[in-house]
């Protein structure tokens with residue numbers, strides 16, 4: 001019997017397994033995929049809050065050594081208003097990275113194995129085993145179709161937004177939002193970019209993130225309302241959107257070469273209750289949010305950290321497991337709900353409301369507060385504190401003082 005079985009071995013599951021193994025627990029990590037694997041839909045930017053965790057875990061050097069450029073510069077361009085700077089660092093860690101998933105997920109799986117986790121790839125979990133209301137294990141099949149059955153004190157679903165674990169336990173969903181926007185992206189060579197670039201137009205958006213081996217991820221976004229028309233001719237719509245909202249990026253793309261197929265999608269946003277008797281959820285299985293602010297990996301790494309702490313408290317008897325997991329849900333939600341709401345607001349690509357525009361205009365020529373604003377997206381600055389009346393009035397008053 002294991003202390004924990006973790007289903008899903010990417011940024012949430014492999015991180016959790018690694019952390020639990022480092023604390024001395026007996027962990028089984030399973031995934032239907034085999035690694036390295038690129039079969040997850042993601043543009044894979046990791047913000048400073050996330051790269052700081054990778055640094056603390058001793059993995060950031062491996063990411064940087066994979067020919068993945070560090071990025072301290074970040075801008076958001078609203079067409080007639082551009083906020084350009086360096087987000088407030090996380091404990092001095094000032095770089096975001098955009099590692100390909102076939103690299104990042106493999107680094108995490110290897111780190112889990114090095115910490116003592118038993119990693120089994122090619123295992124398709126099909127059901128949870130139980131004793132009354134309590135989850136006691138998993139059953140599934142391996143690559144040869146042979147049955148696999150294992151038991152544990154807790155089964156963790158790190159199995160993504162369509163989580164089998166969440167479905168099996170009927171985890172309660174809350175604060176759900178419909179699909180708000182759709183994105184299509186691809187990988188380009190000879191499209192120079194040295195910063196995280198985000199463009200927010202009216203009912204449209206675009207972005208560029210430099211990734212491994214000199215390639216740049218370039219994507220465009222459309223509202224859910226317009227997305228159906230886009231699908232018919234992705235390339236034309238993509239180029240038209242770049243031309244309209246970001247001529248400078250469009251020009252670089254015209255001079256570059258597309259090195260991959262079109263990728264993309266549209267997902268709903270929701271939170272799920274992340275624990276119950278014998279089970280827990282982490283990463284997208286627990287909170288899935290619109291990808292327009294690229295927070296999923298950063299969130300997954302933090303969730304894994306919080307859940308590892310909670311399970312340690314429960315296993316070690318420091319407090320009852322139920323109480324430790326309730327605390328995990330509270331910590332998770334306190335960290336994620338503000339960025340979840342801000343992301344859903346941005347994902348509508350609606351014109352900026354007048355008070356928001358006034359605040360953003362007040363940030364121009366105010367580099368320290370611009371950096372703090374960019375830190376909201378990098379998850380290094382508290383959203384409630386930044387938007388608190390007192391802070392907003394302080395920022396607005398700096399403009400009246402200047403003029």
Ligand SMILES: Cc1cc2nc3c(=O)[nH]c(=O)nc-3n(C[C@H](O)[C@H](O)[C@H](O)COP(=O)(O)OP(=O)(O)OC[C@H]3O[C@@H](n4cnc5c(N)ncnc54)[C@H](O)[C@@H]3O)c2cc1C
Nearest residue numbers: 008011012032042043044045125159160283284294296297
């Ligand atoms: C278009 C798009 C762009 C995105 N861009 C970004 C971005 O730039 N930055 C960012 O941070 N996030 C981004 N995201 C979000 C990010 O991809 C997710 O938040 C992240 O992958 C969640 O990680 P996870 O480990 O929770 O789950 P996943 O990465 O979904 O991994 C789940 C794993 O579980 C395994 N699994 C599932 N079911 C089973 C089963 N029954 N048995 C065994 N194994 C199973 C799967 O094989 C998979 O390996 C984007 C998402 C989308 C849709």
